[in-house]
Amino acid sequence: MKTPKTHPKWLKPKKFDSNIVVIGAGAAGLVASYIAAAVKAKVTLIEKHNMGGDCLNTGCVPSKALIQSTRLLAKTRRANEFGIKHISAEFSFAEIMERVQQVVKTVAPHDSVERYTQLGVEVIEGCAKIVSPWKVEIVTATGTRRITTLSIVIAAGARPFVPPIPGLEAIDYLTSDTIWNLREQPKRLVVLGGGPIGCELAQCFARLGVQVTQIEMAPRLLMREDTEVSDRVAARFVQEGIDVRLEHIAKQFIIENGEKVLVAEHLGEQVHIAFDHVLMAIGRVANTSGYGLEELGVELSPRKTIQVNAFLATNYDHIFACGDVAGPYQFTHTAAHQAWYVAVNALFGCVKKFPVDYSIIPWATFIEPEVARVGLNEQDAREQGIAYEVSVYDIADLDRAITDGEADGFVKVLTRPGKDKILGVTIVGDHAGDLIAEFVLAMKYNIGLNKILGTIHIYPTLSEANKYAAGIWKKNHQPEKILSWLARFHAWRRS
Numbered sequence: 001m002k003t004p005k006t007h008p009k010w011l012k013p014k015k016f017d018s019n020i021v022v023i024g025a026g027a028a029g030l031v032a033s034y035i036a037a038a039v040k041a042k043v044t045l046i047e048k049h050n051m052g053g054d055c056l057n058t059g060c061v062p063s064k065a066l067i068q069s070t071r072l073l074a075k076t077r078r079a080n081e082f083g084i085k086h087i088s089a090e091f092s093f094a095e096i097m098e099r100v101q102q103v104v105k106t107v108a109p110h111d112s113v114e115r116y117t118q119l120g121v122e123v124i125e126g127c128a129k130i131v132s133p134w135k136v137e138i139v140t141a142t143g144t145r146r147i148t149t150l151s152i153v154i155a156a157g158a159r160p161f162v163p164p165i166p167g168l169e170a171i172d173y174l175t176s177d178t179i180w181n182l183r184e185q186p187k188r189l190v191v192l193g194g195g196p197i198g199c200e201l202a203q204c205f206a207r208l209g210v211q212v213t214q215i216e217m218a219p220r221l222l223m224r225e226d227t228e229v230s231d232r233v234a235a236r237f238v239q240e241g242i243d244v245r246l247e248h249i250a251k252q253f254i255i256e257n258g259e260k261v262l263v264a265e266h267l268g269e270q271v272h273i274a275f276d277h278v279l280m281a282i283g284r285v286a287n288t289s290g291y292g293l294e295e296l297g298v299e300l301s302p303r304k305t306i307q308v309n310a311f312l313a314t315n316y317d318h319i320f321a322c323g324d325v326a327g328p329y330q331f332t333h334t335a336a337h338q339a340w341y342v343a344v345n346a347l348f349g350c351v352k353k354f355p356v357d358y359s360i361i362p363w364a365t366f367i368e369p370e371v372a373r374v375g376l377n378e379q380d381a382r383e384q385g386i387a388y389e390v391s392v393y394d395i396a397d398l399d400r401a402i403t404d405g406e407a408d409g410f411v412k413v414l415t416r417p418g419k420d421k422i423l424g425v426t427i428v429g430d431h432a433g434d435l436i437a438e439f440v441l442a443m444k445y446n447i448g449l450n451k452i453l454g455t456i457h458i459y460p461t462l463s464e465a466n467k468y469a470a471g472i473w474k475k476n477h478q479p480e481k482i483l484s485w486l487a488r489f490h491a492w493r494r495s
């Protein structure tokens with residue numbers, strides 16, 4: 001729908017205070033503002049809570065900080081595998097959780113009001129409401145302001161999904177927003193959800209010595225990945241003492257003999273699981289209400305995110321949305337990727353518009369074993385009816401992984417049948433999230449496996465696994481006729 005020039009309800013201003021108003025200073029809003037300021041637009045960024053949004057304050061940064069502490073603990077427990085008789089790791093749960101906050105504080109200046117002000121962004125700390133297609137009202141600690149704008153970028157993010165499970169209201173449940181406030185180590189933790197949040201945090205808490213039960217209604221963890229990935233993850237989790245309960249649907253929370261109990265349904269049977277704390281990690285819902293979308297009639301998608309077109313515009317062609325509030329992905333780097341398109345389309349759409357490109361989206365789940373992916377995996381390819389070949393390199397064979405005591409995992413590359421064109425890659429193993437970068441670049445610039453094979457990789461590094469995966473492909477596509485001719489040629493020379 002084209003934005004009406006006049007509207008019975010709203011009058012289009014003749015002049016504007018800003019070229020672009022951005023609502024929300026998370027990954028999406030920060031990057032959109034940065035780009036708009038870089039091209040000298042007048043940009044106003046509004047944040048009602050914490051600069052940096054979910055990623056800095058309650059998402060990526062605290063979770064990765066906690067993961068690092070708990071990896072160290074897990075490594076010390078494997079000391080004898082490294083020829084060390086014993087390392088004792090004494091720790092205080094509260095101190096580890098405090099370090100997480102210190103890390104957040106150290107990263108915070110990257111996303112701060114000061115930094116963005118210096119970059120040329122007008123930052124307003126307050127709650128924004130869109131009051132007309134060209135006007136945003138901001139309630140701040142000192143009063144209310146109204147700003148007229150040529151375009152609006154909605155980057156209001158998402159929040160943890162908390163379903164109306166009977167009895168939940170009586171339980172002081174945790175989410176990824178609140179778990180960071182814990183300072184007393186829970187004894188028994190139920191983690192509801194087997195997605196990335198559930199998996200990353202279940203492993204962290206188990207490694208801290210918490211008795212963790214992970215509940216997932218699907219038949220496997222990390223359902224977006226191929227089955228063998230989920231199986232490896234579940235096997236490692238069980239080995240580390242996590243009670244992994246698949247095909248368990250949370251039905252009710254009750255108090256039984258003074259204990260908190262989750263009642264789950266497993267294959268038609270009722271299962272009772274006692275716990276002290278429960279973490280709700282069953283997805284995130286877009287923030288779409290309370291700031292003017294309803295009044296404007298901004299359309300939502302069936303997934304309850306803001307409906308956007310290929311240019312990331314809403315049903316108003318000068319109001320855009322990006323990041324978790326728009327989906328379809330919920331990652332910091334996809335929010336940043338979309339932010340470029342919204343900033344450019346909002347500011348220069350009158351001349352040229354760019355459709356967002358989702359052809360090569362990578363991600364990683366930072367558990368051990370680490371899981372990273374770009375493009376198609378086998379289940380996607382089958383669902384989409386795309387023909388593919390598979391080349392798998394087993395990291396158990398990799399020299400560096402062996403020296404590091406991390407010889408577990410694989411690099412799986414999907415290619416077009418008979419061609420070296422990469423359709424997608426899954427890597428499971430140490431530093432998978434870093435290793436995948438080579439394939440992301442290769443896919444982006446249409447570099448095939450032959451070229452990866454012909455590229456020098458430093459010995460001994462984990463990155464050699466990528467070259468060896470390309471080598472497996474090459475071996476499966478040997479030029480048999482030429483090789484048999486060469487064998488005859490060498491035999492003739494010897495004779």
Ligand SMILES: Cc1cc2nc3c(=O)[nH]c(=O)nc-3n(C[C@H](O)[C@H](O)[C@H](O)COP(=O)(O)OP(=O)(O)OC[C@H]3O[C@@H](n4cnc5c(N)ncnc54)[C@H](O)[C@@H]3O)c2cc1C
Nearest residue numbers: 024026027028048053054055059128157323324330331332
């Ligand atoms: C535990 C956890 C771990 C994660 N780990 C990773 C990871 O390792 N890698 C990764 O890529 N992603 C990870 N994510 C996902 C990532 O955090 C999000 O995808 C990303 O932060 C989304 O950014 P955003 O800008 O869309 O939204 P947000 O970061 O949620 O920002 C939206 C902002 O808008 C503000 N806002 C909302 N309404 C208004 C209003 N009316 N007025 C003013 N301000 C408003 C909010 O206060 C908020 O600050 C993780 C998430 C969680 C929960």
Ligand SMILES: NC(=O)c1ccc[n+]([C@@H]2O[C@H](COP(=O)([O-])OP(=O)(O)OC[C@H]3O[C@@H](n4cnc5c(N)ncnc54)[C@H](O)[C@@H]3O)[C@@H](O)[C@H]2O)c1
Nearest residue numbers: 193194195196197198216217249250281282283330364365
């Ligand atoms: N490393 C990363 O990049 C990273 C880390 C954490 C989060 N994230 C982002 O945050 C998003 C949200 O993560 P998430 O793990 O909360 O959500 P998710 O949707 O990825 O996974 C939720 C899981 O909970 C299960 N579930 C839902 N209802 C249930 C019930 N009643 N009982 C049992 N199981 C139930 C689902 O089957 C699903 O497997 C992710 O999609 C991801 O984009 C990314």
